[in-house]
Amino acid sequence: xxxxxxxxxxxxxxxxxxxxxxxxxxxxxxxxxxxxxxxxxxxxxxxxxxxxxxxxxxxxxxxxxxxxxxxxxxxxxxxxxxxxxxxxxxxxxxxxxxxxxxxxxxxxxxxxxxxxxxxxxxxxxxxxxxxxxxxxxxxxxxxx
Amino acid sequence: xxxxxxxxxxxxxxxxxxxxxxxxxxxxxxxxxxxxxxxxxxxxxxxxxxxxxxxxxxxxxxxxxxxxxxxxxxxxxxxxxxxxxxxxxxxxxxxxxxxxxxxxxxxxxxxxxxxxxxxxxxxxxxxxxxxxxxxxxxxxxxxx
DNA sequence: CTGTACCTGATAATCGTTATCATGAAGATG
DNA sequence: CATCTTCATGATAACGATTATCAGGTACAG
Numbered sequence: 001x002x003x004x005x006x007x008x009x010x011x012x013x014x015x016x017x018x019x020x021x022x023x024x025x026x027x028x029x030x031x032x033x034x035x036x037x038x039x040x041x042x043x044x045x046x047x048x049x050x051x052x053x054x055x056x057x058x059x060x061x062x063x064x065x066x067x068x069x070x071x072x073x074x075x076x077x078x079x080x081x082x083x084x085x086x087x088x089x090x091x092x093x094x095x096x097x098x099x100x101x102x103x104x105x106x107x108x109x110x111x112x113x114x115x116x117x118x119x120x121x122x123x124x125x126x127x128x129x130x131x132x133x134x135x136x137x138x139x140x141x142x143x144x
Numbered sequence: 145x146x147x148x149x150x151x152x153x154x155x156x157x158x159x160x161x162x163x164x165x166x167x168x169x170x171x172x173x174x175x176x177x178x179x180x181x182x183x184x185x186x187x188x189x190x191x192x193x194x195x196x197x198x199x200x201x202x203x204x205x206x207x208x209x210x211x212x213x214x215x216x217x218x219x220x221x222x223x224x225x226x227x228x229x230x231x232x233x234x235x236x237x238x239x240x241x242x243x244x245x246x247x248x249x250x251x252x253x254x255x256x257x258x259x260x261x262x263x264x265x266x267x268x269x270x271x272x273x274x275x276x277x278x279x280x281x282x283x284x285x286x287x288x
Numbered sequence: 289c290t291g292t293a294c295c296t297g298a299t300a301a302t303c304g305t306t307a308t309c310a311t312g313a314a315g316a317t318g
Numbered sequence: 319c320a321t322c323t324t325c326a327t328g329a330t331a332a333c334g335a336t337t338a339t340c341a342g343g344t345a346c347a348g
Contacts, residue, residue, distance in 0.1 A: 021325090021326085022313085022314050022315075022324095022325065022326065023314075023315095024313080024314075024326065024327080025313095026326080026327070026328095027326090042304085043304085043305080044303095044304075056328095057327090057328085058327060058328035058329070059305095059328080059329090060305090060306080060307090060327075060328055060329080060330090061326080061327055061328065063304090063305065063306075064306095064326085064327090079223040079225075079227055081223075082336095083223055083227040083228070083229065083304080083335085083336085084227070084303095084304065084305095085227065085304085085305085098265060098266060098269055098271055107269050107271075109265055118280055121242060121253055121280065122242060122280060122282050125242055125251050125284070126284055126285035127242055127251075127280075127282035127283060127284050127285070128282055128283055130280055130282040132278070132280045134276070134278045136262055136265065136266060136271075136274055136276045137274070137276070138266055138271035138272055138273050138274040139271060139272050139273050140269070140270060140271050141270035141271070165294090165295090166293095166294065166295065166344085166345050166346080167345075167346095168295065168296080168344080168345075170295085170296070170297095171295090186335090187335085187336080188334095188335080200297095201296090201297085202296060202297035202298070203297080203298090203336095204296075204297055204298080204299090204336090204337080204338090205295080205296055205297065207335090207336065207337075208295090208296090208337095226305095227304080227305085227335080228334095228335070228336095229335085229336085289348100290347100290348090291346105291347095291348090292344105292345105292346100292347095293344105293345095293346100293347105294343105294344085294345080294346100295342105295343080295344070295345085296341105296342085296343070296344090297340100297341100297342095297343100298339105298340100298341100299338100299339085299340100300337105300338085300339075300340105301336105301337080301338070301339085302335100302336080302337070302338085303334100303335090303336085303337095304333105304334095304335090304336105305332105305333080305334090305335105306331105306332080306333070306334100307330100307331085307332070307333085308329105308330085308331075308332085309328100309329100309330100309331105310327105310328100310329100311326105311327085311328095312325105312326080312327070312328100313324100313325090313326075313327085314323105314324090314325080314326085315322105315323095315324095315325100316321100316322090316323085316324100317320100317321085317322080317323100318319105318320085318321080318322095
């Protein structure tokens, strides 16, 4: 059965990123695709892009892989205004975005002392395991 | 009621909130339901609540009405982590929430000077019509 | 009161996402 | 290198939230 890694020690040998997942061609392809762009992309877009560039991969696998990468903290996940999940590779550190409703262009922003503020508010209210979502949506100059 | 003055001229007579929509029993019921609670609720929840309390109303109408109310600025709309749309009546002024992933309890928070900061960032990047989404998700004391 | 344009709601259609499950491949072991 | 166990894959079905359809009802201006 499972043996999905004992809690304490780690015996990994060649699995990719200490996540206990096997290294496969498909996972590598998704990782490469995400690393290639700095914009937000939905699972469907990533799937289409991979198919177009010749990589054979199933849609379910793309969904699974993106979800796993997001859980592992390798990529960011946000919800677009219409409810779709969009992923983007993490640059260094934590950050947020200013996204154009017209063309989807995203600018990375870093609220000074925002993290600290968020944690303080959470603690004051007895909340733990805080995860924050801060996204600014607007229209960029090009989209009037 | 709102009466936030239509841009120029309006010929409305008895339509409710200057939105050009007719005053109907269903719309009133949704409005009343939203005013009754200060928590976030999905369209499905609002529909079930109305049905349970004896009001006959169609699901499609609830969706339509909530969407319209949100567009009119009468209620706030956020996306839950799993992509569902959740609505909540606007209390005074703009605000944000600290939401428990376990029980859904929401605490209203007001980042000092956050609005100003958001607008500044937007302007610096040439963005207009800014709409921001700031939600903190965590686990409250009761949910460990 | 009357007419008409808008609203309603049961239902079908969409669409993103997840579950299923037989088959294939990764990686540990002999 | 051979083999074996287990996890990963992917075609497809299932799912759930939301939206479109459209016949019939109703608000409200005249």
